[in-house]
Amino acid sequence: MIEHAYLIPLIPFAASLIMMFGAKEDPHSPAPWIGIGAMAICLGMSLSILNAVAGGTVPLPYEHNWQWFSFAASIGGKSFLYDMPIGVLIDGPAALTLVVVTLVSLMVQIYSIAYMHEDARYKRYFAFVSFFTASMLGLVVSSNILVGFMSWELMGLSSYLLIGFWFEKDGPTEAQKKAFMTTKLGDSGLYLALLFIFAKVGSFQITQIHQFINQGYMTTTVATVIAIGILFGAMGKSAQFPLFIWLPDAMEGPTPGSALIHAATMVAAGIFVVARLYFVFLAAPDAMLAAAWIGCITAFMAAAMALVSYDIKRVLAFSTVSQLGFMMCALGVGGYTAGLFHLTTHAFFKALLFLGAGSVIHSVHTNDMRLMGGLSKKMPVTFLTMGAAILAIAGIPFTSGYYSKDMILANIYHANQPIFWIMLGTALMTAFYMSRLFILTFWGDDRDHEKHHHAHESPFLMTGPLVLLAFLALVSGFMLDRKGLVYSLLAKPTITAPQAPAAAEAHPAEAKPAEAHPAEAKPAEHAAVAVPVEHAAPATEAPAEAHAAAASHEGGEAEHHEGHLPHWLHLALPFLVLGSIGLAFFLYKGPKYAVADGLKANLAPVFRLLDRRWFLDDAFDLLVVLCDKVAALAFWIDANVVDRVFVDGWGLLMRIVAEVSNLLDALFVDRTVDGFGGLSLDLGVGLRALVKDGQVQEYLMYAAIAFSLAATLILTR
Amino acid sequence: MNAPLTLAHYMTLAGILFLIGIFGALTRRNISGILMSIELMFNAANINLAAFDRFLHPEGVTGQALALFVMTVAAAEIVVGLALLLAIYRGTDTVYAEDFNLLKG
Known part of the structure; x- marks a missing residue:
């Protein structure tokens, strides 16, 4: 099946064209089922690929290229034909991301059948969604970063179309312009980085760029410039500080579209591209540090904004930004596996949260949480599934978010202590604002009787996807974490840059035994990993190298060292999270939440700062x-x-x-x-x-x- | 005084005769006088023709023959000239050249 991976982006693309130009506009049009069928086929293919990849039956990375176009070029007086290939490159992260994207997109489309059923532009919405997903899938499978960039820009276009879907109103048109221009600002950085890569490497092929760095042709300065450019693109797309301003406004679009943007496609693309070109970052420690700090600042600021917002979708948007900050920070400190792991689990529970919020909004026709309350009795399925998502994102033990966030925090803990404490606080804030959302929406008694009276549970087409996603939000972390599957699937790429020999020289005693005697590698590894903590230098090349070398030999226990917090912290975390949830419950449980209002009156400047989104x-x-x-x-x-x-x-x-x-x-x-x-x-x-x-x-x-x-x-x- | 006649003698004679003819053509007021002076110049040319023929190409008579042709043409020319003179005299009652300036532009 993996040899037909190129079909995965092409099928939804064809489906979107058929729906856009082949079907007639009609609120009861059967056209959406074309997109759903196409996505189901893609999901099946992706699952079979993931199965093959996880089972180790295909050699990784799988790459196959075709001739695309060629042009006459001349370097140093020698003229020749330059052949630009186009192809697919499937490795562990790509296979996993394919499944996540197709699954979430399928769920969103099924859900949208019910959610959008009265809309005047019914089939156009589905055409956009299919097109959006096809763009993302193109980015994921492409072996050529130029094609990846094309998909990236198509995604920008699709997000523009979806955010401004209800273009009769002013809000969506303003929001779509803001989103488009903000992300384009970031894209310019990525574009420059690509040009720079081509000028230096002479190829857009990801594997060739990797080899180029492996052979040590790329100096640290060049790698830093390129990595900063890529990071800039990711900052726009994945809504990192200071370019996250577009994401809260993007809530003007249809809610399932927001779910797609937030879980599967748009924002995941930035993280994915950083992960795809991670070897460039490995060659540029400064860029890694920048990514870590940007992720940290983003996570904290967004979480703080989510604390005070009363718009249910805004809270979710801020939460997405915050979680993306976690991922970026994880990638920045060298936690490649942790970052992508969180990307996966986050996709499930964030899609679920948005679809659940959509279900609530569909039922009560408002975004304002102050007008909700007590919906648990009226909408039990939504209530329970949302509850599962809240548990997952808050990081309650044995839910998916627990595993991934724990791993991120552990990676940060071992790399950079100041960032760790900020991120720990942010994680507790996450638990707080998500429980606040949950309590305000579902708990207690109704505040607005009129709305509460009309509230009703959504149809099966909406609750079905919710249940499936809730199941995944609860167990996906455990499934992936079991037997170190996540480590083999999302293996951190390595580079054998010129820095590596220096690192080996610096720790000859540790590095050599680790390779010679795998059984004794554990103590050696401790010493090697302890280095960055002592020097307080985050993500330096040396430990990453020694670590990866050891990991490839062991493949099991010791490799997870970075993925574990100190024991006392590991045990304390769930209690801290529970405490945070308890605090939210205490503040917001009643219909009037007087304590919270009192707090707000006392801390008015802070609230104002957060309300205005840090200005x-x-x-x-x-x-x-x-x-x-x-x-x-x-x-x-x-x-x-x-x-x-x-x-x-x-x-x-x-x-x-x-x-x-x-x-x-x-x-x-x-x-x-x-x-x-x-x-x-x-x-x-x-x-x-x-x-x-x-x-x-x-x-x-x-x-x-x-x-x-x-x-x-x-x-x- | 018995020196033989050379080409130079003939040419000198012809030159003097030509100059006399020029002088007459320029100074005579009477048109018939002018015509006569022109005849003198013709004759000077004829002397030259005959003399050159006699001294430079003694074996032929080309020059003498040409001189005879010139005389013939001169006779015809003088006929035309006298006819014009008569016509002018009849029309204007004068034969002085200075009275005729009709050709002045």
Whole structure:
């Protein structure tokens, strides 16, 4: 099946074209089932690929390329035909991501059948969703990062279309423009990084770039520049600080579309691309540190904003941003496995949360949590499934979020202590705001009787996907974590850069036994891994290298060392999380939540700061206004200085020069010409004066004189 | 005084005769006088023709024959000239050249 992986993006793409151009618009159109069928086929293929990959029946990474196009190139005077291949590259993360994307997209589409059933642009919505998923799948399977970038941009387009799906209203159109422009700002960085890669490596093939770095041709500086560019792209797409401003506004789109954006496609793409080109980051420790800090700042700021928001979708959006921060931070500290693990589990529970929120909104027709409350009795399935998702995202033991977040925190703990404490706080905030959302929505008694009275459980087409996703949100972590499957599936890429020998020299005693005697590798590894903590230098090459080398030999126990917190912390974490949930329960359990309001009154400036989203939107507004002012100033300078002085002045100078030239011309050149003319005229007049009255004998005399003169001249020569 | 006649003698004679003819053509007021002076110049040319033929190519008579042709053409020319003179005299009652300036542009 893996040899037909190229079909995975093509099938939904074809389905979206058929739905867009082949079907008639009709609220009861059967067209969506085309997209659902296509996605089901893709899910089946992806599952079989994942099965093959996890079972080890195919050699990894699987790569197959076809001829795409070729163009004449010339380097150093040698001209040749450059062949650009197009192909698929399937490794563990790609296989896992394929399953996640197709599964979530399938669930979203089935759910949308019921959710969108009254919409005027019914089939168009499904065409967009299919197109969106196809773009993401294209990015995931592509072996050529240029094709990946194309898919990336198509995803930007799809998100634009989905966010502004209800374009009759002002909010969605503003939001879609904001999302598009913000992500494009990040994309420019990725684009530059790609150009730089091609200029340096001469290829867009991911494997070739990897080899190029392995052979040590890429200096740390170049790798850092490229990695920062990629990081910039990921910051836009995956909504990292400071470019996360688009994601909360993107809530204007249809809720299932938001689920797709937040779980499977758009925001996952940024993390996925960073993971796909992770070897570049491994060669650039500075970029890794930057990624870690950006992830950390993002996670904290977004979680803080989620604490105070009353819009159910906004809270979820902030939570997505925060979780993406976790992933980015994990990748930044070298926790490749942990980051992608969290990407997977997060996709399940975040899709579930959004679909659940959609179910609630569908039922009560408002986003405001203050008007909800007590919905548990009216919507039991939504209540229970959402509850599962809340448990997962909060990190209650043995749910999926517990495993992945635990692993992330452990990775950070071993790499960078300051970031760890911030992230720990953020994780507790996550538990708090998610329980707050849950309690405000479902717990206690109804606040708005009218809305509560009309609330109803959603149809089976909506609750079915919820149940399946809830199951996955609960058990996917355990399934993947079992027997270290996640480590073999999401194996961290290694590079054998020039730094590696230096690292080996630095710790010869540790590194060599680790390779020679796998059985004794555990103590050696401890020593090697302890290095970054001692030096407080995060994610340096040396331990990562030694670690990976040891990991490949052991493949089991010792490798998970970085994936584990110290024992006391590991035990304390669930209690901290429970405490955080308890606090949320205490603050928001009643219909009036007076304690929380009192807190809000006392901490008004903080709440205001968070309500205004750290004034980042204002900052960007200010930036735009500033840019406008600078542009106005530049225009003024252009109009008044450049135009006046240079253009007009130059014109004036030219006119003066021309006038002088004209004067000289009239004075000298023209005078000379006129003089010759006048002279010949005068001569003619003078000569004519010599002859009088047409006397024929005079003429004869002149002829004779002339003749004799000529004869004299000729004869005396 | 018995020196033989050379080409130079003939040419000198012809030159003097031509100059006399020029002088006459330029100074005579009467048109018939001018015509006569022109005849003198013709004759000077004829002397030259005959003399060159006699001294440079003594074996042929080309020059003499040409001189005879010139005389013939001169006779015809003088006929035309005298006819014009008569026509002018009849029209204007004068034969002086200075009175005719109709050709002045």
